[in-house]
Amino acid sequence: MHKLDSFTLQHHYADLGPVFGTPTAPAPLSEPHIIHVNKSVMTELGLDPAESNHPDWALFSSGGKLFSGSLPFAMKYTGHQFGAFNPELGDGRALLLGEVTHNGKRWDLHLKGAGKTPYSRFGDGRAVLRSTIREYLAGEALTALGIRSTRALCIAGSSELVAREKMETGAALIRVAQSHIRFGHFEYLFYTRQLEAQHKLVEYVCAQFLPEVVGEPVQVQAEALLRLTVKRSAELAAGWQSVGFAHGVLNTDNMSIIGDTFDFGPYGFLDDYEPGLICNHSDHTGRYAFDAQPGVVLWNLNALAHALSSLLDTETLKDCLGQYQPLLIEFYAGLMRRKLGLATEDDGDQQLCADLMQLLESGRVDYSLFFRTLSHYCGERPAAALEALVSPSQHEPLGHWLSRYDQRLQKETRSAQERSRAMLQTNPKFVLRNYLAQRVIEAAEGGDFQPLHILFDLLQTPFDEHPGFEGWSAAPPESGKHLPISCSS
Incomplete structure (x- = not known):
C-alpha cells in the first residue's frame, strides 16, 4: 500500500495526443477543507487507508496539489443531448489527472470542479457542494447494490461562492473509474472524420478490457468492443430498473463505454412505484423517465454504432445491436427472480x-419497502406487514397475488429461512432517497457533516439491519417526494 506522498500516476490517455484533449492546469479552490475520504476506494487504488487523515487531502482533492506523475488533461468529446447532436462538448469542469494500476486493474482519477478548461464554453468550471455530495453518495449506493458505477476517492468543500440558481459554495471531488471513455468520444472522432484517431481509441480501450483481440485488425477489435458495450449496457439498464434507479439525463456523452453508471445529476431512486417517474425537472417530455431508460440506452447504442460505421458494415452493426433486447430481458428477469426469492x-x-408491478403502481406502494418487507414473508395470513404498505382497497388484490406467490414458492427447494436470508441480501433496507440526500446536503451547507458520514456508511452496507438507524430507512413524508432536481452543478 502506498503513502499519499509517494502515490504516483501515469498518463496513458493524455499520451494518445492532442486530438483527444488539452493539458490544462486546475484552478485550486479557495480555502479548501476536506469533507470525506473514501477508505474503500483508497484500498482499490492501493493507497494505505491510514493515510485518510493526511493533512494534504484538502489540497489534493481541490486542485491545490497534484499527485506525483499527474498530467491534468481535459478530454474532448461530443454527444447527443436530449436526442440532438451537440459538437461543443468536452470536460468543461473536470480534468483527468492520470491513471494508476493496482492488483491488475487500471483506474482513472478525474478531478471534478477543477475550474475552466478549453471546453467550458460559458461555464465557470466549478462544482458545488450540493451536486458533489449527491455524486459521492450515489456511487457508493449503486456499487453496494451490485450496479456498475463510478465512485469517488474524496470530496472537498471551500469558502468560494459559485452562482447557480442561487449562490452556493464550491466543492470538488476526485471521481474514480476504470475508464472515462464515453460514447461521445467515438462520436466526436467520427463526426470530425478523425478516423485514424478513432482507430487508436478502439485499440486503446481494447488493450485494457479486451486483451484477447489485441493485435487483431481494428475492425475485429471494434466489433468486440461494441458487443461488450451492448452487453454491459443491457446489464446496467436491467440493474437500474431492478433497484428503482432513474438516472435522469441519459445523453450519449453520459454513457460509459464499459457500462458504468456515469455522470450523476438529477437522478433519483423510486419512492412510490411510479414507472413514469421523471426526476429531472428539465425533462419536459419524459425522454429520460424511469420506464423509458431501457429504450433510451438502446437509442444511445444506435448512436454509438453509427459512430463505428466507418469500421463495421451494416449487418454487423445490426447483429451487435440485436443482442441488446434479449440480454436486457434475461438480466432483468434474473434480478427480479432474486428479489422475489x-x-x-x-x-x-x-x-x-x-x-406485482401493476399492483404496486396502482396502489402507489413504496418500491423498496415492499420488497424488503416481502423478504420477511413466510406465508402468514393476514400478511399484516405487507398490508400496512398498501391502502385497504388493495388488501384483496394483494391477497390474491400472495396466494399465487405461495403456490410458486412450493416449487422451490430452499427452505423459507434460506429464501428469506437470500432476499435480505438482495432487497436493501437503506436506499439513497432524494429526501435523505437533501437532508444531508442542508446539514452540510450549514457546516454539519455528521449526517453525510452516517448516510455514507449506511449506503455501503445497505442490506444490514443497523439497529438504531431505522429513521434512515423510512419512507419519505409527502413533502419529501418529487423534490425538484436539476442538472445544474
Whole structure:
C-alpha cells in the first residue's frame, strides 16, 4: 500500500495526443477543507487507508496539489443531448489527472470542479457542494447494490461562492473509474472524420478490457468492443430498473463505454412505484423517465454504432445491436427472480412479476419497502406487514397475488429461512432517497457533516439491519417526494 506522498500516476490517455484533449492546469479552490475520504476506494487504488487523515487531502482533492506523475488533461468529446447532436462538448469542469494500476486493474482519477478548461464554453468550471455530495453518495449506493458505477476517492468543500440558481459554495471531488471513455468520444472522432484517431481509441480501450483481440485488425477489435458495450449496457439498464434507479439525463456523452453508471445529476431512486417517474425537472417530455431508460440506452447504442460505421458494415452493426433486447430481458428477469426469492426459473415468473408491478403502481406502494418487507414473508395470513404498505382497497388484490406467490414458492427447494436470508441480501433496507440526500446536503451547507458520514456508511452496507438507524430507512413524508432536481452543478 502506498503513502499519499509517494502515490504516483501515469498518463496513458493524455499520451494518445492532442486530438483527444488539452493539458490544462486546475484552478485550486479557495480555502479548501476536506469533507470525506473514501477508505474503500483508497484500498482499490492501493493507497494505505491510514493515510485518510493526511493533512494534504484538502489540497489534493481541490486542485491545490497534484499527485506525483499527474498530467491534468481535459478530454474532448461530443454527444447527443436530449436526442440532438451537440459538437461543443468536452470536460468543461473536470480534468483527468492520470491513471494508476493496482492488483491488475487500471483506474482513472478525474478531478471534478477543477475550474475552466478549453471546453467550458460559458461555464465557470466549478462544482458545488450540493451536486458533489449527491455524486459521492450515489456511487457508493449503486456499487453496494451490485450496479456498475463510478465512485469517488474524496470530496472537498471551500469558502468560494459559485452562482447557480442561487449562490452556493464550491466543492470538488476526485471521481474514480476504470475508464472515462464515453460514447461521445467515438462520436466526436467520427463526426470530425478523425478516423485514424478513432482507430487508436478502439485499440486503446481494447488493450485494457479486451486483451484477447489485441493485435487483431481494428475492425475485429471494434466489433468486440461494441458487443461488450451492448452487453454491459443491457446489464446496467436491467440493474437500474431492478433497484428503482432513474438516472435522469441519459445523453450519449453520459454513457460509459464499459457500462458504468456515469455522470450523476438529477437522478433519483423510486419512492412510490411510479414507472413514469421523471426526476429531472428539465425533462419536459419524459425522454429520460424511469420506464423509458431501457429504450433510451438502446437509442444511445444506435448512436454509438453509427459512430463505428466507418469500421463495421451494416449487418454487423445490426447483429451487435440485436443482442441488446434479449440480454436486457434475461438480466432483468434474473434480478427480479432474486428479489422475489426464486432460485429456480418457471414459465409463469414473468407474469407473476408483471402483476406485482401493476399492483404496486396502482396502489402507489413504496418500491423498496415492499420488497424488503416481502423478504420477511413466510406465508402468514393476514400478511399484516405487507398490508400496512398498501391502502385497504388493495388488501384483496394483494391477497390474491400472495396466494399465487405461495403456490410458486412450493416449487422451490430452499427452505423459507434460506429464501428469506437470500432476499435480505438482495432487497436493501437503506436506499439513497432524494429526501435523505437533501437532508444531508442542508446539514452540510450549514457546516454539519455528521449526517453525510452516517448516510455514507449506511449506503455501503445497505442490506444490514443497523439497529438504531431505522429513521434512515423510512419512507419519505409527502413533502419529501418529487423534490425538484436539476442538472445544474
